[in-house]
Amino acid sequence: MMNKIDILTIKAYPTKNLFISILVRDISIRDAVSDLLDNSVDGALSVRTDGNYQGLWVKIEFNPENKTIVIQDNCGGIDSDVARKYAFQFGRPEGAETLKHSVGVFGIGMKRALFRLGNYFSVESIAKDSSFQMEVDVGKWKNDPVWNFKFNKVEENLPIEYPEKKRGTKITVTNLHKDVISLFEIPTEINSLIEELQREHLYSIAQGLKISFNGNRLEAQELRLLVSKYIKTAYWEELEGSIQVKIYAGISIKEEHGTNGGWYVFCNKRLVLGPDHTKLTGWGVSSPIRIPKYHSQYYHFRGYVLLDANDPLDLPWNTAKTGMDIDSPVYRFVLQKMIVLMRTVIDFLNQLHDEETAYTKEDTIKTPLKDSIKKAKNTPLGVIQQNEVYLSLEKFVYPERPKQAQLKPNQVVIKYAIPKSKFDLVREYYDIDDPADIGLETFNYFFKREIEK
């Protein structure tokens, strides 16, 4: 006899196949590698809460012959209990504790990345007082109606802790998908992957985390700003609820194509946007005040936005962590502040441009703004943050430029050089010191007698 429930119930479980295909649809191979790296960086953060990553490393090895990718780190490992309850669950369970200030947000990053890359993966991890090993054959797992992963080996609550050196995680993905292999066989693609990883993890690399890809050490330009007694970075910071916002706007070295100029927006230390020269960070906007589009005049500009939250879900980034949710209240607020700060730097750069133009046209020989840049020191952001003398609330500080008499459109400037001995005689005659005034007098003298009727 048929059970009543069975007649009434329609099974709506997703098939694993559908689930996986939806999960990996919008993620690029590069994002997948990046997600796995995030995992290690979160580990680094949990072992070194002070942000000093000296001695920590992550190695990414791609082997086209074995069709494998291995990501190995010494960043503390994944606790077996965390693995059981959170790390391998799809989606973050409600009320789950998150690692403070982490980049892992949505509870899908690592699994999604593993599915995206290949058909077989293993995770080995040694944490403080536990360790585990897990292998998943994705093909087999797909056909199993049960939604479980299984440890192959696990040990926990060990009486003797593993030494710090031994702790870490090793993720191996084998049987890589075709598109993954063909992508990684192209050297330029590998280069751009490395560049992207460098960019995204700028902050962690600068803090000493050693990341390598097939033996190539990733490098990061340090975040720097030109500061001195006369040039001070505009800054603004606020701790509101769970979100800490720090914004710095100033100038740095001007490069030929200005690629490194612009804004850098970090969420929990990961670069999510930048160097950006678009409307997303205020270039070319008109509210709350007009900002010009990015062009060579503004190559000096550097802005750093550091958004930090205990709960990464509070931050305005998208799931791929490659962009900002620009309509979120948090970002709207931050952007308004960014524009207020950058406007004062733009004013300076406009004046610098005027000064250059005046100098080229020989209207002036003094270039106090340019000189002030020359004398300023390109200083790491970390140092600036510790030194109040280099910071100015909400307003970029720079030397005053002496005012020039403004020319009206129907006016002409005359310039000439004469021997000082002759000049002195005329100066005595008029009893005026300023050469410009003397020039005017002598011109008028001629005009009155020879031209005026």
Next chain:
Amino acid sequence: MMDAPEDVPSFKKFDYRVRLNKGTERKMMVEVFRRLAFFELVENYRYIGFGATTFADFILFHKELNITDMISIEKYSEYEKRCRFNQPFDCITIYPDDSNNVLPKIPWDKRVIAWLDYDGRLTDAVRQDVSYSVSRVKSGSMVIVTVCAEGYLSYRGETPAHATKRFRKRFEQESRLNLPKNYEGKDLQGIDMANTCRKLIEDYIRISLEDRNGISSQEKIMLYRPLTNFVYKDGAQMLTVGGLFYESKDDMIVRQCLFENLDFTSPGEGELYEIKMPIITPRERYYLDQKLPLGTYYDAINEFGLTQEEIDNYVCLYRFCPSYAEVGSI
């Protein structure tokens, strides 16, 4: 011959001191500003205005409120010398540049009363000044905008559809602003032009506040309380929109200010208060004053022929009525 500048500042066209309704408005402002004292002594506020060469608002606010931190923005930098010559007190700093450039340069480290008193119409530049000021002010500050809001005129026989098309185009071209689709030709005529401009300005305020309040905790949410929404004519129709910006934690302070006791601060949701000071003689004025605030003054209708409207208007505003007399020197 000197080239005439393209647009002439209005202080070259009018004598600000004898504009009756404008003068009344300024005195009404004093009454509003006084009440800010519940936030902080008004003399500690900074006043930001467009003083031009007459500085009428600066003189009044300095004398009446003892504000000593004053910034005058002078768009026409070629008149800088004249402005400086006419500067009435030493406590005014003149910034000779466009307000778009000056507002980002000045400090916003204390409470302000900013009266952006433009001669011209509502434009994108005005929108920027408003948005920017709103993004910067501290709780307890006031931002007020005055613009020309003279309505457009249709020609005889022009269909509403044609007028809508023509006026919308003209408005968008002149202002370089986007006019939302729901505004029609009639919304850009007469008093409705003032209402339209008011709604637009309030939209800009709201958007800027929404950005600003992005991450603010409940008590730090910045709110806007409209207080000075006036319309008046001393020539062209002028619109003043403005009010108080305060964080929600300061709600109690705002209540203490009792702005509602000033009738003109709350003419009703979405309405404008019309300042229409009747032109009456000193003798008529003294007659009415003697009977105010409580007496019966309507006998003036029969006594010497004032209309009821003139009397009503005078009674509402008599405390703010400026007195003009010819004098030999200032």
